[in-house]
Structures are given as structure tokens and as C-alpha cells.
Amino acid sequence: MTIATGQGAPASIGIVEKRFHRFADPPDTMVLESGTRLGPITVAFETWGRLSEGRDNAILVAHAFSGDAHAAGRYPGESGDDKPGWWDFLIGPGKGIDTDRYFVICANILGSCMGTTGPSSLNPATGRPYGLDFPMVTIGDMVETQKRLLDHLGIDRLLTVVGGSVGGMQVLEWCRRYPRVVRSAIPIATTMRHSALAIAFNEIARQAIMADPNWQGGNYYDTGRRPDLGLAVARMVGHVTYLSDEAMRRKFGRRLQDKNDFSFGFNADFQVESYLRHQGSKFVRRFDANSLLYITRAADYFDMTQRPDPIDSARPGIKYLVISYSSDWLYPTYQARELVRRLKRAGQDVSFCEIEADCGHDAFLIPDERLSNLIGGFLHGIAAA
């Protein structure tokens, strides 16, 4: 768990390493929420900082839908020009999640394609990628694999669990499943359950993939043809929901791309078209279409208001910091307020903050001192308690 530091930019954690933990080997496969069994399972993860002797300074970071375990630092051989981890502004020495004080873990979620077992992994029963034979996984199943990883690392208490979007769902699920493990929780830009609007956008993304003949019922891995066009459209849909009307107006407006007048054709005339096409084609190089299907489905199924363990009936004892963004229209502030109301009704200790930002849902991924300070201050309080 020792990490080489000091080789990156001054304020970065430096060079990090992706590691793997394998468990649930047959016959001890894991029982999923659907009742199906899955195994073996590999979880890709990274850690930063040092676990204290009292093992009481561990923080679990949960990533969003298309994220990965690489939340901070750089990989060996990467130059300063390479992008560091996706939350590098927040995780590092002296940062909001201070790696001089805390031991921080992030694991790639079950069903993904960034090192953890998912539909593109080999199915041991066939020796070929699972495709749609991969069982449906839930946010609960993702949390379960993270729990197995913590057990393996010898961590039985979390100072906090923190994450945005689908990561925030995992945060809430941790509180529901393991209220005795979690001391505090920071759900960011998230919701107790998807609205019909959020389900609709996910369904459109799924339909775009499944409409691509190269998808081939999910069994495309060995065919040399991948549903790239469908996946690109799916990503464009997602991308628009991560932005906001204001952000797009500011970022693109009606500006044209490298031209002074309309082409009177179907090329990308507007910058926003060019940007979306670029986002779509960039995404297909790093993400698996089936993983998108599985993870969006898990997000749609997620519902903290559901029996037998609705969030209202949770045992008090966890300190919450709920954060929303004013221009997030995927998980608007009214949904965060509903979460706060329910937690308070259950007697929980809840702080709530809506951050004014015009960049939409993706705001939690954009460097922002307010987020760093909020989280840093909250963690100080928890650690000192």
C-alpha cells in the first residue's frame, strides 16, 4: 500500500499503480441481488496515502458511470501532459481529501470495463467474453464487491464514503447496507432514485446501441465489428444531460466550427455539433457498449425509497454531507432536498449544500475550491470527533 509520491506536479499524489483483487472463485461465487451467481470476480483498484495503525483513516471513493479506479495521480511513464486521475484536484497531499492524513481507495465498479469484471470479461464457462450472458448487476452488487475488497485490505471501518452521480448512489447504498461500517457519507450530484426523465435518457442511450447491427445481440467481441456508431450516439445523449443550457450557451452558443457561414449540408457547422461528435468518437475508444447497458440499467433500478430497507428507516449514526449543483438538471437540487428531508426524518445528522454553478451535472468533476473546502472541512470534523 505504499505509494511513490513527489514525482508529479507539486500538489499531485504523483505516480500511482492500478492493482487487482480476485475473489468469488467457484464454487464460492457471489450471489447477486438478482439471485444469479457470479465468479470469479476481479476488482481493479487504486489507493493513495497510508492506512493508519488504528486503521481508522480509510476513505472510499465511488466513481461515476463511465469512470474508473484512477481517481488521482499519474501512471508510470505518463508525462505531465497526460491527464491525471479524474478527481486529482480533490485527492492529494493537502487537498480536500488529504492523502497526508487519509488512506483513500477507489475501485472500478462491477459491470464496467476498466479492469473490474464486466460483460467484456471472459466467461469461465465458455472461455469467451460474457456479452449479454453477464448477469444483471445492481448498485448493491457494486457495493458488495467494494466490501469484499475492504475486507481483503483489512479495513472494517470507513471514515467516509464519497462519490458523485452513480458514485453517489453507491454512497447511499453503503449507508443502507453497512451503517456500522460507514462513519460518514458524502453523496454528491446524485439522487435516491432515477426520475422518469433520467430513465428515458438512459433508455435512449441503450436503444441507440442495440439499434446498431454491429452490436449483434451483445456478442461482438470476437467479430471484429463493434457498435461504435451506436455507442457514440449513446454518449452524445449522455453528454448533453451532463451539461446545462447555460453551460452550453456559454461554451458554444451558436458559434460555427472553422467556417464563416453555413455549409447548407449535414456536416458539423456548429461548434456544439463538432464537440458532440468528438465526445462520441473519443468515448468509443475507451468504453465498452455492453458496460454502458449494464451500468445505466443498474442506475435505473436503484431506489433508496424501496422496501425492505428504505432510507427513512435507516438507523441513525451516520453523518451526511449532501451536495447538489444549481444547474444539474439530471439530478436537480429538488431531488437532493428530498433525500435530505428523508434522512432528517430518520433522525440522521445531515448537512446540505447546493453549490451555485452553471456547468450542469458534470460540475462535480470540474476543479472547484468550494467542493474541496466543503469536503476538507467536513472530513476534519469527522476525523476529530
Add this chain to the structure above:
Amino acid sequence: MTIATGQGAPASIGIVEKRFHRFADPPDTMVLESGTRLGPITVAFETWGRLSEGRDNAILVAHAFSGDAHAAGRYPGESGDDKPGWWDFLIGPGKGIDTDRYFVICANILGSCMGTTGPSSLNPATGRPYGLDFPMVTIGDMVETQKRLLDHLGIDRLLTVVGGSVGGMQVLEWCRRYPRVVRSAIPIATTMRHSALAIAFNEIARQAIMADPNWQGGNYYDTGRRPDLGLAVARMVGHVTYLSDEAMRRKFGRRLQDKNDFSFGFNADFQVESYLRHQGSKFVRRFDANSLLYITRAADYFDMTQRPDPIDSARPGIKYLVISYSSDWLYPTYQARELVRRLKRAGQDVSFCEIEADCGHDAFLIPDERLSNLIGGFLHGIAAA
């Protein structure tokens, strides 16, 4: 222009007939805004009511993106169960647009596939459907074809021009091009120009179609294969933008479709999924994919703030009634207010009303007495002036 009435429901205009006007036969083809020439052009249209002897009671209704000329009444042979025209609640004897008083015309827009010339029409140069050889058309070109139709009908003055969404763009374009023809204008749920967000959604819809291999570069008409899957995804995208978060919550919430629990698969579990799939597959039966490309492009290009005739510099003299809907997030009220501000700055006579409704952009297509009364009252005032 006489219309049989009294055969439908009591308050309906009754049986109507689709008619056609053909013009711009070579060599007298029409010059489009892009500079390209197009001809011959057929315009499908319907009329209701009677033109007065003074020819001073004509109202032009402009339809939205996927609409058609059939705004009111029923076609012969249709039963009472068949859906009447798309604005039947507003157009008819004694209704908001009162066919006992006014002569009402609606024409299918250029580039569409509902009787007016568009990409699915025969290209006289090849004897085969145009496909992408159809020239790009603009909102201005649509207005120009409507003007030719009015000339043909002997109408040189419009009591009002009224329409919602892309229809509202045509209304504004009429005021810019023909301020001496238009006495009043009712732009509803529309905008002076598309925001980056609106362009983004249109671009996603276009990409969904063009990603479908059955699209075949737009030349699918003779092949027996049509880009139905891509078009369905495009429609789903559009459909979500026509609704609102509130409307979808009320209409669907998280209710499941014909089941009590999740299927843990990719079938339509939620009602909203089932609804979107239905909308998608229904749409492909009635609409042409290339027409979607052309009309969305025309809407994206539309810009009333552009030189040489920005709306601010318009000559006063037209009375405007601008209507927006509180939950319309495709063309939000702030955009209607910007239009109103600019019109007032140009010295125009403008009334503005935001209708409180939680059903999103599509609200203008939903029977609502407030809309009928607003328009009815406004027209009384204009006709009496």
C-alpha cells in the same frame, strides 16, 4: 374552398380534404435561400371556413416539425374514433380560431413528407427520389412556398399567422419577409434562434439516423431497407425534449409496465421505456428519416437576430401575441421574453403570455381553453380594428 361541415363531432369542422398546389415548374424554378434552384414544387394544404368578399379574414396556420396540413377536421371515411387534425380543439366553428368568421389555411412545409415536396419526392432530373440530392431548405424557403400558395388563392393580406415550435419560427419569418402582408402574428412555444442545447438534441437525432446502415447515405427509398431503428431513436430523443421532468414524473414516474418486479434484463421494465419505444416505432410508420434531417437543420439555421434583417430592425405595424409555456425547456420562457424585448425595442405592439402548464414544450398541442381563449380574444381585437 367550400367545405362540408356538420358531419363530425358537434364542435368539429367536419370532413375536410387535402389539396395540392404545384408551381415552380422548370424553367421557372424557385431560388432557395442557399442559392440552389428547386422545382417543380407541390404544396399540400387544407382550408377551413370561407374567404370573405373583402378577402380580409384569412389566417395562416404554420405547423411544427413533424406536423402536416391536417390541422382540423376529419378525412372522408374516417370514423369518430380516428384522430382529427392536430389543432382540432382550436380550429372550428365557435372555437379559438373560429371558422364561422375566418378562412383558415394550413400548408405542409417544404422538405416534409406529408404531401409537400421533400427529399422523398421524385427528382425530375433522375426519376428517382431526391434523397440527399434534395437541396437544403430554410424556414425562409418554407415561408416562400406558403406565400406562393396564398398568391394562388388570391390572398394578399393575412389577418394573422399563427403556429407553435417550428411553426412559430415560420410566423416570425413571415413578419420579417412580409411585414405588409401580415397584420398580426402569434408565435407560440418558439424561439428567435436555437440554443446550443436545442441544436445538440437535433444533432443527436440526425446522428442516430445517419448511424443506421439502412440509411445508406440517404438513398434508401428504392432498396427495401429503411433506417427505421435510427429514426426511432431520433424520435425518442425528440420526444423527451417535448415533455418535461414534471410531466414525465406525473405520467410515468417509476411505474413498471405490466409487471410487478424488475426483469433484470434489457426489456422495457419501466412504463417510460415502453412509451418511448412505442413512440419511436409509431413514428417510423408515418415519417421519413431524410425529412427529419432537413427540417431539424432548417430549425437549427433559423436566426431572427441575423443580418441583414434582424427582428429589431423590423418596421412597426404588426400586432404580436407571444405565448410561452412555463415548463417548456426546449424553448424556455426566457427565450420568449428575449423575443418580446427585441420586438418592443423595435416599436412593435406586443402582448406576451406565459401559460402555466407542466407538460413541457408539447403543451401547445394539448387541448387547453386558456390557449383557445387567448387566441380567440386576440383575433377579435385584430378583426375589429
